[in-house]
Amino acid sequence: MSHRTIEIGDIELEVVEKGSGAPVLFLHSGQGFDASHPFVGPLSQARRMIAPSHPGFGGSSLPDWLDRIDDIAHVYLDLMDRLELPAVDVIGCSIGGWIAAELAAIAPERISRLVLVGPVGVKTGSVDELDIPDIFVLGQDEVNGLLFHDPEKYRMDPAKLSDDQLVRAVRNRESLALLTWEPYMHNPKLKHRLHRAAMPALLIRGANDGLVSERYLERYAALLPSARTLTIADAGHVPQIEQPERFVKAALSFLDE
Amino acid sequence: MRAWHFSENAYPFLPPADEYPSIRVTLPNRLYDPEKGAALYDRFLDEWLIAEDEGMEIMLNEHHQTATCVDPAAPLVMAALARLTTKARLLILGNPIANRRQPVRVAEEMALVDIMSRGRVEAGFVRGVPYEISPANSNPARMNERFQEALELIVKAWTSRDGPVSHEGRFFHHRNINIWPPPYQNPHPPIWISTTSTGGAKQIGRQGYVQATFLTGFENTRKIFESYRAGWREAGRGDDVPIDRLAYAALVYVGDNEADAVAGAEKLMWYITANKVLPQFANPPGYVPIQANVQMLRGAEHPLSAFAKAASVEKAIEAGIMMAGTPDQVYQQFKRHYEYVGGYGQLLIMGQAGFLEHDDTVRGIRNFAREVYPRLREEYPDTAISGTFADVAPEPPRDAVPSSAATKQSATNGDSEETATPLGSVR
Secondary structure (H helix, E strand, O other): OEEEEEEEOOEEEEEEEEOOOOEEEEEOOOOOOOOOOOOHHHHHHHOEEEEEOOOOOOOOOOOOOOOOHHHHHHHHHHHHHHOOOOOEEEEEEOHHHHHHHHHHHHOHHHEEEEEEEOOOEOOOOOOOOOOOOOOOOOOHHHHHHHHOOOHHHHOOOHHHOOHHHHHHHHHHHHHHHHHHOOOOOEOOOHHHOHHHOOOOEEEEEEOOOOOOOHHHHHHHHHHOOOEEEEEEOOOOOOHHHHOHHHHHHHHHHHHOO | OEEEEEEOOOOOOOOOHHHOOOOEOOOOHHHOOHHHHHHHHHHHHHHHHHHHHOOOEEEEOOOOOEOOOOOOOHHHHHHHHHHHOOOOOEEEEEEEOOOOOOHHHHHHHHHHHHHHOOOOEEEEEEOOOHHHHHHHOOOOOOHHHHHHHHHHHHHHHHHOOOOOEEEEOOOOEEEEEOOOOOOOOOOOOOEEEEOOOHHHHHHHHHHOOEEEEEOOOOHHHHHHHHHHHHHHHHOOOOOOEEHHHEEEEEEEEEOOOHHHHHHHHHHHOHHHHOOEOOHHHHOOOOOOOHHHHHHHHOOOOOHHHHHHHOOOHHHHHHHOOEEEEOHHHHHHHHHHHHHHHOOOOEEEEEEEOOOOOHHHHHHHHHHHHHHHHHHHHHHOOOOOEEOOOOOOOOOOOHHHOOHHHOOOOOOOOOOHHHEOOOOOOOO
8 A cells, every 4th residue: 555645836735546457536525534434345345446535635735725625626637647647447426426427517528527425516406495405404413313224333542542533523614515505415517517527437325325316416427418326225424434345346347347 | 981782682492401412503493583583683782772862882793604693794784784774883793714714705895884874883803603604505624714714804905095005914915905995984993802721812902902801700700800811011012901991791680689680681691501512513624723622521511501500590690601681780790800800991782682582682781871970970980990809709799699599490401422512512
């Protein structure tokens, strides 16, 4: 596993790489990337996994000018240039899926196949109802209930975390707020651009995802010219953590088609 | 020394606190009876006018979606006061400009009230407590930066007198700024900023604006004021910090006698104890620095949150967040606080809260204005310099605290896990 910092413009990007074979760009969810997460092993056994921490997350810096998800998509175009990847498979989870969708709309030729896991980023429903429940006005237990199939198992215990881990968790959450606050969890323009993203795409959600509903995922998929959907049982918003084997198997069998 | 009568215009007629999760943000407004609310406004305006008659200045503030302060548009109330009053200074503390989408509009509102009051506006600006974030849909990240740019833009709008100027900043964009009317005061109304952090105080000191801190007691107020004074000196404003640059807000109740004072003070404690707020509203992501959040996750507690769990008049007086008693006792309590923190020239008096009735409120105002205020003005003239300290005993002298305050503990609202403070910390 390599762990390095790559400078992109005025951003210091923390990038973890593991495994060999065909590259896959893994874009993490709002929780941040953690190399000890259970999907990392099986994914990197099959592929060269490239996992940057988004600006403001993990060990990546956050420049003053950056405050939108599509800003990050542009940063990752630079990263792909730097890593000499003319086109690459991309897996994006939650806001990582949003970044991947922006990237796919901006530069569809740079993405071979696209996997979005519990993606946010578009507004598909009515004005009077949030597409994605407001995680910033719910208590932590309520949010965990939406995030996880088995919330008890994933309850955060600060006593078991180092100061560095807590700093990362707090900073990740602050950056998540910065990027997703308004319009909440979406870019109103994105759905009018996604018709450009014609690469094969697989949209995955956990069967018990309380944030991304089945209807939302179907509507999202309908915006992409060549997308299909898949549900993973016994998982919430983060199937890559709750069902890592099933998740990796589903993603790889799609990417290897 | 200048003293300001401040009322939050609370609506206290609520069901028991265990019947609602939060007094702010989510409390349904069907609980507000417009008739009762209108009567309360009559009353609060009358109390401000009485404070003016008694020689005090007037302070008001703004909060949103809360029963603790039903004034979501303080410039409107200020405009009413501009016409109802004739001599009091009118302090709004303040405009929550990190949450206002159009700072130029804020500049217009303040300038208009300044005209209507013939130059009696003191324009305060606040970042806003954390529970204002949701009502404003305001991003809690980068609030300080937004606040500073908004303030610069407002000063620019006030001071540009020769036709349109422009502003292309990080958060705000205007191509034609040319407000009508400009402020009555030249170049603009005095600017106040509230902060409870030392970093914030230092910056305000550098800028030279009036700095106010709320309910920060002895130690923290001293640190905050020292930071202000350091910033003032660093910016080359001179060694002497004028006393009128610093303001402290406390719960103040002056009674006819000790028993009367304690009864009034008990009711004022509503301000501290009725602030039941869910943690997610009290601490949205990005509102406090990362390290402060880490400390909270490790179990650290804001002093006011800890205090609210076992609030009592005696403890509030000892902590320096309340001044209550007979006129002489309140004078002693003020003097002790003043000398410990190094001196300040503006006392912001939270003189009404919750169920403190009109007659009791007025008695507190009059007792302060007639029996305490003259002594403070004589002893602490506006020409005094801030930054000198006197030895202060760790405990207030027994005779400076009303004796009947020692036994009673105020009822706290709700469960302590969810108790937050007006200043916004949790657990």
